Amino acid sequence: MAKKQFKTESKRMLDLMINSIYTNQEIFLRELISNASDAIDKLYFKSLTDDGVQLSREDFKIEISIDKPNRLLKISDNGIGMTEEELDKNLGTIAKSGSLQFSAEHETDEHDVDIIGQFGVGFYAAFMVADHVEVLSRAYGAEQAYCWQSSGADGYTIREAEKESVGTEITLHIKESTEEADFDRYLESYSISSLVKKYSDYIRFPIQMDMEHSRPKEGSEGEYETYTEHETINSMVPLWKRNKNEITPEEYEKFYSEKFFAYDKPLRVIHQKAEGTTSYQALLYIPEKADYNYYSKNFEKGLALYSSGVKIMDKCADLLPDCFSFVKGVVDSEDLSLNISREMLQQDRQLKIIARALEKKIKKELEDMLEKERETYEKFWKSFGLQLKYALYSSFGGERDMLENLLLFTRASDSKLCTLREYRDAMPESQKYIYYAAGESAQKLALLPQSEAVRDKGYDILFLTEDVDEFLMQILHAFDEKEFRSISGGDLGLESDEEKKEKEEKTASNKELFAFMQECLAGKVSEVVLSAKLKSHPVCLTSKGAVSIEMEKVLDAMPNAQNAPKAEKVLELNGAHPVFNALAAAFSAGDTEKTKQYTELLYNQARLIEGLSVEDPVAFSNAICALMQ
Numbered sequence: 288m289a290k291k292q293f294k295t296e297s298k299r300m301l302d303l304m305i306n307s308i309y310t311n312q313e314i315f316l317r318e319l320i321s322n323a324s325d326a327i328d329k330l331y332f333k334s335l336t337d338d339g340v341q342l343s344r345e346d347f348k349i350e351i352s353i354d355k356p357n358r359l360l361k362i363s364d365n366g367i368g369m370t371e372e373e374l375d376k377n378l379g380t381i382a383k384s385g386s387l388q389f390s391a392e393h394e395t396d397e398h399d400v401d402i403i404g405q406f407g408v409g410f411y412a413a414f415m416v417a418d419h420v421e422v423l424s425r426a427y428g429a430e431q432a433y434c435w436q437s438s439g440a441d442g443y444t445i446r447e448a449e450k451e452s453v454g455t456e457i458t459l460h461i462k463e464s465t466e467e468a469d470f471d472r473y474l475e476s477y478s479i480s481s482l483v484k485k486y487s488d489y490i491r492f493p494i495q496m497d498m499e500h501s502r503p504k505e506g507s508e509g510e511y512e513t514y515t516e517h518e519t520i521n522s523m524v525p526l527w528k529r530n531k532n533e534i535t536p537e538e539y540e541k542f543y544s545e546k547f548f549a550y551d552k553p554l555r556v557i558h559q560k561a562e563g564t565t566s567y568q569a570l571l572y573i574p575e576k577a578d579y580n581y582y583s584k585n586f587e588k589g590l591a592l593y594s595s596g597v598k599i600m601d602k603c604a605d606l607l608p609d610c611f612s613f614v615k616g617v618v619d620s621e622d623l624s625l626n627i628s629r630e631m632l633q634q635d636r637q638l639k640i641i642a643r644a645l646e647k648k649i650k651k652e653l654e655d656m657l658e659k660e661r662e663t664y665e666k667f668w669k670s671f672g673l674q675l676k677y678a679l680y681s682s683f684g685g686e687r688d689m690l691e692n693l694l695l696f697t698r699a700s701d702s703k704l705c706t707l708r709e710y711r712d713a714m715p716e717s718q719k720y721i722y723y724a725a726g727e728s729a730q731k732l733a734l735l736p737q738s739e740a741v742r743d744k745g746y747d748i749l750f751l752t753e754d755v756d757e758f759l760m761q762i763l764h765a766f767d768e769k770e771f772r773s774i775s776g777g778d779l780g781l782e783s784d785e786e787k788k789e790k791e792e793k794t795a796s797n798k799e800l801f802a803f804m805q806e807c808l809a810g811k812v813s814e815v816v817l818s819a820k821l822k823s824h825p826v827c828l829t830s831k832g833a834v835s836i837e838m839e840k841v842l843d844a845m846p847n848a849q850n851a852p853k854a855e856k857v858l859e860l861n862g863a864h865p866v867f868n869a870l871a872a873a874f875s876a877g878d879t880e881k882t883k884q885y886t887e888l889l890y891n892q893a894r895l896i897e898g899l900s901v902e903d904p905v906a907f908s909n910a911i912c913a914l915m916q
């Protein structure tokens with residue numbers, strides 16, 4: 288029989304398994320049992336709409352048997368089974384699992400082994416403990432069974448075989464023990480049963496096995512005999528069905544790490560039992576850290592959906608709004624009409640009601656965390672704040688009520704994170720606007736010349752350091768009736784009437800100078816004006832209109848940036864600065880050359896302060912040298 292080769296990615300994964308770089312070998316059993324349980328879920332689901340299945344809920348089970356002399360461990364299920372094509376496709380390739388993406392994107396080496404653990408290593412885990420694996424399977428609806436066999440990396444074969452009933456039987460030939468690794472324990476019923484309890488207790492179908500026990504021998508004093516009993520090893524009660532007050536934090540955490548292959552600790556566990564028109568149980572987790580692909584388009588949001596303890600979907604996306612796509616968990620409801628297809632289920636009214644209830648619950652829990660566990664919330668914010676902002680932005684503010692109060696920004700006064708409410712409540716009476724500055728980092732923003740006058744008045748500034756921030760501010764427009772204002776925008780409302788008048792007079796008396804400067808900077812700035820924002824600095828660059836300088840930078844960094852809108856820049860001068868006096872003196876003395884040179888220098892300085900590059904660095908350098916000689 289011709290040997291088939293594994294697909295490249297699978298081979299790499301397989302090598303990793305065979306060489307057991309992944310130290311946590313014992314999880315192989317969990318993986319095989321979870322595949323068996325999935326296969327049963329699929330057939331059970333079918334049985335609800337297809338009379339041909341002829342099995343009822345109680346008939347489904349997973350059997351484990353051990354043949355110690357021949358070193359065989361067998362795991363059988365009466366689930367949906369696999370056709371010849373499915374055996375080839377599913378076991379010759381790492382299907383759609385995360386591992387595939389991962390190994391396609393990275394060279395796997397020892398370093399990455401931890402990351403591999405995050406996906407569930409799947410069927411190939413069998414090769415960590417077995418040197419030969421046989422999969423005998425008969426698909427639902429098929430007469431013919433097939434047997435898939437492999438001894439590892441050199442490929443696999445598939446042949447026709449006999450199997451009486453529908454389902455899959457996986458036989459592992461357990462490796463010989465070595466000095467480093469004890470494989471013999473996988474041939475002991477007590478260690479297998481403890482692994483089942485450890486990793487697969489909540490599997491909702493019975494996992495049965497012959498267990499050896501001993502009892503006093505009848506009729507003879509002090510003698511014992513062993514006997515075997517076919518037993519169900521797992522408790523089958525899923526964690527979410529149990530009572531909250533009987534569950535320890537450790538149990539919640541264990542479920543989280545095993546079910547979702549998570550390496551972090553959840554920041555919050557939400558265990559909810561709802562009764563009423565729609566009853567359901569939900570066990571939700573707010574993770575501490577974002578998945579490695581969370582902020583990429585490969586990420587799939589969703590909650591596992593069960594109906595009366597039977598899994599319908601691994602990731603039901605409709606149960607989670609985008610803003611809370613980081614939540615992991617399980618929802619179980621008896622009220623879902625199962626006699627419809629999975630596609631139809633997504634339109635289900637009950638499902639929509641549950642989704643809405645979960646959304647509210649998650650929001651409430653986050654608000655509660657923000658209020659009572661600030662430090663934890665800030666951890667959460669570090670991982671998922673960006674998602675909340677994206678969601679708010681892409682809903683065009685539609686999610687405002689949902690999310691506005693969950694936002695955090697760094698404030699200038701103490702470099703701490705604050706909510707909009709906290710900022711608003713700390714505003715002095717005289718402050719007209721909520722001020723913000725947008726840029727690369729809080730450290731740089733703290734040094735912006737235009738922040739000085741604002742801070743001097745005792746007003747705080749929110750530092751926006753993420754690309755989406757300023758766009759978000761434009762959409763939100765205001766908070767609790769106070770408009771947002773960029774300190775790099777136009778009027779900041781800082782001046783008194785008297786100061787305004789003074790500025791107007793000075794502007795009028797320097798009208799020609801400003802016109803001349805504007806001519807020098809034609810095409811670069813749309814206006815040259817006296818500033819009300821500056822104190823110790825001579826100059827700054829601000830913008831008018833919808834696009835700010837920071838937004839221009841963000842837009843420029845996007846693909847197809849050629850037609851991106853530009854900021855309308857304004858050069859603002861500090862009329863009280865000696866540099867301004869020097870400029871005005873040069874101009875009134877008729878020294879246009881010098882005035883031009885100063886203008887360009889000031890313009891370029893302002894660009895540098897804004898984090899923009901100098902347009903002609905050589906000319907800039909020459910101009911400075913000329914001044915120094």
Ligand code: ADP
Nearest residue numbers: 322323326366368369377382384409410411455
């Ligand atoms: P994953 O479970 O992440 O998809 P696996 O490598 O564990 O990856 O399994 C690959 C596929 O093989 C499964 O998705 C499933 O379709 C099929 N499969 C594995 N074990 C069984 C089984 N016992 N019965 C039916 N199909 C199975």
